[in-house]
Amino acid sequence: GYGGGTSEAAITSLDGVVISKHVRIAGDEMDQAIILYLKENHNLFVGEQMAERIKINIGCTHPPSRNEKMKMRGRDLSTGFPNEIEIDSEELSNILSPVVSTICEMIESTLEESPPELAGDIMERGIYLTGGGACLKGFDKYVSKRVHLPVKLAPEPLLSVVMGVGKLLENRELLATVETSPESE
Known part of the structure; x- marks a missing residue:
């Protein structure tokens, strides 16, 4: 466990x-991996609660048979303004792998x-x-x-x-x- x-x-x-x-x-590292990935690949800063929610809702260990999507809100690192992107479970499985x-x-x-x-x-x-x-x-x-x-x-x-x-x-x-x-x- x-x-x-x-x-x-x-x-x-x-x-x-x-x-x-x-x-x-464990789970905290999964959350941190999500946060880092979003910063580096989507220029979006999200908090730990949002990262955990993404992990719980669409997180998976390998590319799923049915790709689920989820909208995420955070702060755009280039503008400083709130922004929303969509991430899918296939992308998330690569982050958590x-x-x-x-x-x-x-x-x-x-x-x-x-x-x-x-x-x-x-x-x-x-x-x-x-x-x-x-x-x-x-x-x-x-x-x-x-x-x-x-x-x-x-x-x-x-x-x-x-x-x-x-x-x-x-x-x-x-x-x-x-x-x-x-x-x-």
Whole structure:
């Protein structure tokens, strides 16, 4: 799953997390890539909220079968005046591609380092995607194609972390086993 600034892949078993990796790239970087692209290619400055709205509404991982379009408003960098342009999902997929690829490389690396005794379970159960990025159109299919495994969206990808923390707080035994990494201290 991933939050606005971090993507994480973890392989779990009954005993907990077997291996996990993370990269400091996620939804925020997608938004920044959109902002930079629009500045450089359309001479339009948009804010983070507009970039996120574009990503949510027409963002996708690869050129879609049906190209969607969206009007975007921002400030024209040459005149300083408000301006509106139209961007399509095919153009957006090219903008998001490097970020999506980096996240997939991290998933691949995690799988490559997983214990061989878990390979059967991973092949049978597949991968679950959580977080806002899981909602990016085609992300599940893109990951599945890259890793040759079934990929599913968690039932409520945007609430997965909160629901997990809730379960953890309800179980004192499990909570006692949680370790904090030096990064988070």
